[in-house]
Amino acid sequence: QKEVEQNSGPLSVPEGAIASLNCTYSDRGSQSFFWYRQYSGKSPELIMFIYSNGDKEDGRFTAQLNKASQYVSLLIRDSQPSDSATYLCAVIRTGANNLFFGTGTRLTVIP
Amino acid sequence: DTEVTQTPKHLVMGMTNKKSLKCEQHMGHRAMYWYKQKAKKPPELMFVYSYEKLSINESVPSRFSPECPNSSLLNLHLHALQPEDSALYLCASSQVALQAYEQYFGPGTRLTVT
Numbered sequence: 001q002k003e004v005e006q007n008s009g010p011l012s013v014p015e016g017a018i019a020s021l022n023c024t025y026s027d028r029g030s031q032s033f034f035w036y037r038q039y040s041g042k043s044p045e046l047i048m049f050i051y052s053n054g055d056k057e058d059g060r061f062t063a064q065l066n067k068a069s070q071y072v073s074l075l076i077r078d079s080q081p082s083d084s085a086t087y088l089c090a091v092i093r094t095g096a097n098n099l100f101f102g103t104g105t106r107l108t109v110i111p
Numbered sequence: 112d113t114e115v116t117q118t119p120k121h122l123v124m125g126m127t128n129k130k131s132l133k134c135e136q137h138m139g140h141r142a143m144y145w146y147k148q149k150a151k152k153p154p155e156l157m158f159v160y161s162y163e164k165l166s167i168n169e170s171v172p173s174r175f176s177p178e179c180p181n182s183s184l185l186n187l188h189l190h191a192l193q194p195e196d197s198a199l200y201l202c203a204s205s206q207v208a209l210q211a212y213e214q215y216f217g218p219g220t221r222l223t224v225t
Contacts, residue, residue: 042219044154044201098167104153
């Protein structure tokens with residue numbers, strides 16, 4: 001079982017819709033959760049991080065963490081074509097020596 | 112300011128060359144990282160420096176040699192690379208190594224080994 005799993009997509013949503021990206025992780029000791037956006041040929045850009053159960057909102061982005069079910073999600077409201085990118089979920093485990101990345105979900109927002 | 116800078120942006124080198132990649136951050140972060148990313152794959156951790164000391168080497172071949180001259184700078188020295196080492200090399204930094212602190216990535220160096 002992989003440390004972090006994401007649907008590879010592609011996920012297509014119309015402009016203005018809500019895009020929902022999901023990530024599951026295998027280790028219950030995971031403590032920190034991050035969402036990165038990566039445009040083709042560019043480096044990952046941190047867009048959200050969450051450490052506690054519940055929701056965290058920042059502008060059009062909401063991260064949701066459920067430690068009991070071991071999943072973290074990212075909602076993008078009012079999706080724009082500029083949101084089209086690969087979204088990487090990353091997890092740090094307590095006591096681990098690595099930041100574990102999922103394989104990424106490719107999102108396309110259709111004008 | 113969450114800026115990490117990397118130079119050069121692009122690098123083409125032969126298998127017998129020696130070159131270096133450079134990374135700099137001025138956020139006062141005490142942890143710096145090197146990652147390698149191949150096309151359509153997530154970044155893979157190579158090295159972690161914590162308080163200017165190498166704390167993690169993820170079984171990286173010796174043809175890659177990291178160096179941390181001070182808390183703001185991180186270098187990656189390259190020697191006798193193979194074509195399969197062609198990739199995007201990413202530097203990142205965080206307040207403290209691999210704990211509950213977010214990592215910020217630089218723009219990367221696109222390396223091609225011929």
